[in-house]
Amino acid sequence: MSKFSLRNMAGAMWAATSLANAVCGSAVELAARLSPDAKVYGPNDSNFASVTARWSTYSAPGFAFSVEVATEQDVAETVKFANENNTPYLAVNNGHGAIITVGKMQEGIQIHMRGLNSVKIADDGKTADFGGGILAKEVIDGLWAKNKQTVTGNCHCVSLAGPGLGGGHGMLQGRHGLISDNFVSLKLVTADGTITKVDKDHELWWAMQGAGHNFGIVTSITSKIYDTNRPLWAYASFIFTGDKVEELYTNINEKLLKDGNQEVDIINYSYFTMDPTVDPVNPVIMFFILQENAVLVDEKFTAPFTALGPATSAAGAGDYRDLSVWTGNAENQTFCQKLGFAAMRYPVELQVYNVPAMRETYDTFTAGLQSTPALGFSVVLFEGYSTQGVHAVPAPSTAYPFRESNLLVSPVMLFQEDTPELAETANALGTQLREIIHKASGEPNLRVYVNYALGNEGPEAWYGAEQWRQDKLKTLKSKYDPEGKFSFFAPIA
Known part of the structure; x- marks a missing residue:
């Protein structure tokens, strides 16, 4: 109307x-x-x-x-x-x-904001202007038509601005850093309704790269873009049964992560999920190796996993646009649909997989689903992007606080929200899973990717526990949004 x-x-x-x-x-x-x-x-x-x-x-x-x-x-x-x-x-x-x-x-x-979804490439081909309501697939397709690309999230149906304001992990971050690392400038509407341009010369620039949801509504983004010099990608996928947890994550640690030195052209991605065609009772582990600039994932990466005896395996090739399809995050696939499910996420960032904790996580997840079948759509997600581009940016230079992290882990409780008791059960299981993973990491402070946050973790978990970070954010918040107009998404205070 x-x-x-x-x-x-x-x-x-x-x-x-x-x-x-x-x-x-x-x-x-x-x-x-x-x-x-x-x-x-x-x-x-x-x-x-x-x-x-x-x-x-x-x-x-x-x-x-x-x-x-x-x-x-x-x-x-x-x-x-x-x-x-x-x-x-x-x-x-x-x-x-x-x-x-x-x-x-x-x-x-x-x-x-969806009406603001334009793509305009600059004459020099080094930057592009994106409308503040544009989705990842629109960014990917709009640039691809001109042989360009930039960092977006892996879900087709998620925006560029939303993840970017919280840093923004993505498949190209090993080459080019986080989504926010590629910002050149932002136009935003601040709490008083003023349209403001924020760039490296503005005092909000630091905060917009990691805590930006707290300071305004982004109406447009100017971002760095890149030639598609390596358009091809290949994948190898495996489904493992639960008895392979220890061997699988030991191999990921030793053969892929390599103490934070995973190759820039390699991504590992896995999740615990129910698949009755493989195991009607217990969760299985879906595992992907993705390789850039390849038509077949190099055997040196796949051989250790093939040797474990997966229940099924597959391989294929395509280009960058296919990554979301292969991993189940394309616009027409289940993870992108609004199906009336409640989703509760419990993220934690890690350096390496603690193998005994992975077993405990799997067993606890299995017991939780078996005791409460209504949680059977839930998953535990493990994202292992390459990190060179993220590590290359000095940690104090942006509000995004966790540049040293190598892994993004997130139990996701998915269920039809019919009773408060079911939500309480889901929360108890998700909380327990995160506590297992965090405790085993040895990290004193919980590190939470704000874009995946449940919402009860608090500003130190979202934006870093260092006092200087908290003080700087609070000072900016009190100046630019003193009434807390933008305090509905992971508020600073």
Whole structure:
């Protein structure tokens, strides 16, 4: 429904209650301030459920109405309107942020950013401008058509801005660093509705690279891009039964990770999951080796794993665009769908796999699924990207705090949210799994990738325990967002 038809039909649609009338009146008032292509959807609109649907139903935000912006100025006007009416707001690209802190935002305005999804490559071919609502697949495809690429997340359906504001791991980070390491400048709407350009000369630049969700709504990104000099990729995949846990993760440590010296063209990626076609009772381990600039993964990498006797194995080749498909993260695959599941994530960053802890993790996960079959869609994810580009950036130079990490681990509890008791059981299992992994790491402080955070870990776990980091973030927050308008996603304080 256009904003103009909303004006004409609002009384008929929402006259049932005084609250509905208030919502309608506010939506109509805001619509009058927006560009002709902007749209406003209320709860009784046929599109409202689809535009506010989220990947995870657990602790989801609640919206009085949704604004589908068409211009940067629409974002600014919506923020100003919300401030004038003391109404909370939350910028959303594709609704994949699952952190429980967003659930504190109720009866607010969703600022739906998907209309800002442009790609424009600079004349020199070294940078590109991306709309703040663009998704990873749109970035990949838009650049690929011009023989270019840049760092994005591995999920087609996740945005560029969302992960990037929290650092942003990706398949090309060994070459080029995190998503945020490739930022050249950002346009954002700050808490007072001002449109601001932030680059290396702005004091917010440091914070936007790792804690950026706290400081504004990104309307556009200028990022470094690169020639596709190594377009080809190959994969080798294996499914192992649970008896192979120790041998598998010993091999990953010794043959691939190599004390943090994994080859720049190699990625290892695995997860515990149920697959009744292989084992109807216990989880299996799905394991991938991905190699850049190859049509077949080198045997020196695959041979140690083939020797373990996998239940199944496969291999193939393609190009960079196929990586998400191979690992199950493409736009039309299950991990990208909004299927009405609750998703609770328990991330922890590591240096190396503690093999006895991997056994304990597997056994605990297995027992949890067997005692509560409703959690059977859950997975435990292990991401082993190459790290040279991440390590090359000085740790103090950005708000992203965990550059020394080699592995990103995340138990993900997935279930149909039907009872509070099931959510409590899921939380207990996820918490237990993370505690096993963290305790075995020997790290004194929990290190949590903020984009995967559950939401109860706290600022030191998200942004680093060093006091100087916490002090710097709080100082910037008090200056640029003193009322906490942007405190629904992993708040600094």
